[in-house]
Amino acid sequence: MGLIDMAQDPETYIKLPGKRRRIIVGRDTAYLSPDHLLTIESSGFSEQYKRYYFKDIQAINIIKTRKATITNSILLVLMIGLSVWGAFLYPGEMAPLSVFLWIISAVMLVYFIMNAPQGASCEVWIHTRVQKEKIPSLYASRIVNKAMKILVPAIEKVQGTLGGENLKNARNKLYFKKDDQFTPGTRVKIPRVQQTGGSLIWHRISFPMTMISGALIAVAIVYRPPLFLAFASIWMLSGFAVAVVAGAVQTRTGLSGTVKAATWASAGAYLVILVIGYVETVVGWVTMASELDPFQTQNQWEMFKVYSKMDVLGTPWMFWLNTVQASILMMIGAAGLFLFYKDQNR
Known part of the structure; x- marks a missing residue:
């Protein structure tokens, strides 16, 4: 050289x-x-x-x-999170911010499409x-x-x-x-990357995200500013998306049945909690309808403002419901992470 x-x-x-x-x-x-x-x-x-x-x-x-896998995974999570956040803020006075978030998501999508085919x-x-x-x-x-x-x-x-x-x-x-x-003095097959199955990076991301989701629900019992609730909601939706992707790709991996079951349990728990959250939102609109401004455009951000005023600690059924949700997510996330790394060290 x-x-x-x-x-x-x-x-x-x-x-x-x-x-x-x-x-x-x-x-x-x-x-x-x-x-x-x-x-x-x-x-x-x-x-x-x-x-x-x-x-x-x-x-x-x-x-x-694993650089490409990690980069593409982070891009996918950010794209989903920013797109959903933009949808929550639109329409209303926050519409310009929604458009800005969607533009960033579009740029990430173009980068993702250009790099994903490289393998x-x-x-x-x-x-x-x-x-x-x-x-x-x-x-x-x-x-x-x-x-x-x-x-x-x-x-x-x-x-x-x-x-x-x-x-x-x-x-x-x-x-x-x-x-x-x-060794150049030896004739070999033209190199091909040996794919051993689906990527495991989704599981490495999914289980910690599930634990953090549970922690966010627990914190939201006592700390409920609108911005925090919006962040927690976006995090939950992103965690659900990552868990579903992990479940979809794990059929091509050598993961044990217990890890695969924990992955789908995580996705299922997310789905149930998101549905319950929607029901809680409807209840919040109904019970606090008198406090809503009839001249204010009602979007997702306004909903978070209303939801932040709900007294979870003072409402027994909401307190226990949120406590159970937080506990389930943290236990599934911790158990899944433990089983995953135990499976990798066999």
Whole structure:
């Protein structure tokens, strides 16, 4: 590997798939020549060129990461939360804020749609005789698979291939698993990310969210400002959505039956509590109708204002109902989280 000034004829290079744009300015790309791999790391103001000669490459490590899964999960939760919040505030004097929240949700949706098809996130590390370096432009399974179809034959052309039993064993090797290595002197299958089933990130998010939902209901018994109630409502709806997604994808995982049951129990508890919350809202409108301003547009925000005036501590049935709801969610969340990590450590 070495720094170069890119003085060579650009026609001798073939661009590898993949172009990673940086957060503000700059991008990372990779090019292939007959005897080396060239990477260009641009900051927008300067460029750094690195060259990896095929004869010096000893191994390529390709490690599957969870970055894309976590990013897409967070985006999905935020999209749902902001969209629902905007729906609660519309119509009325808060309508401009609703539109603003929907615009943010739309931007997140576009980003989600553009990145989801790239597949699982990966890190590609080139091992030479003296060091190892990460190739920033190869960051997603779909891009890596395309790049390897070009890079692997080029390395083999320089280093040669093995035959006999070694060739057979190499072809049967599972590739993208953590710590697996591809030795360029060995012919292997064109890499494909080995999918072991549905993503477990939803369960890692869902069970803690369920516990927090229970805690929010408990706090709302004594602390009831409208903004807090709105936040708790959005959190509950988001938690329900995440639990449903976790339940839908778990059929493709190796999770135990108890964890799967806890996931659906969480979704079911959310659904029942949301329905009960709707009934409580109707009761609140009826019992406090005399306090409503007939000239005020009645939207979800006005409902939270009315709901905040309800005396839960002074109303036995509401107090016990909210206490039971909080307890059930916290117990399901804690039990599910315990069972999930116990299942992962088997």
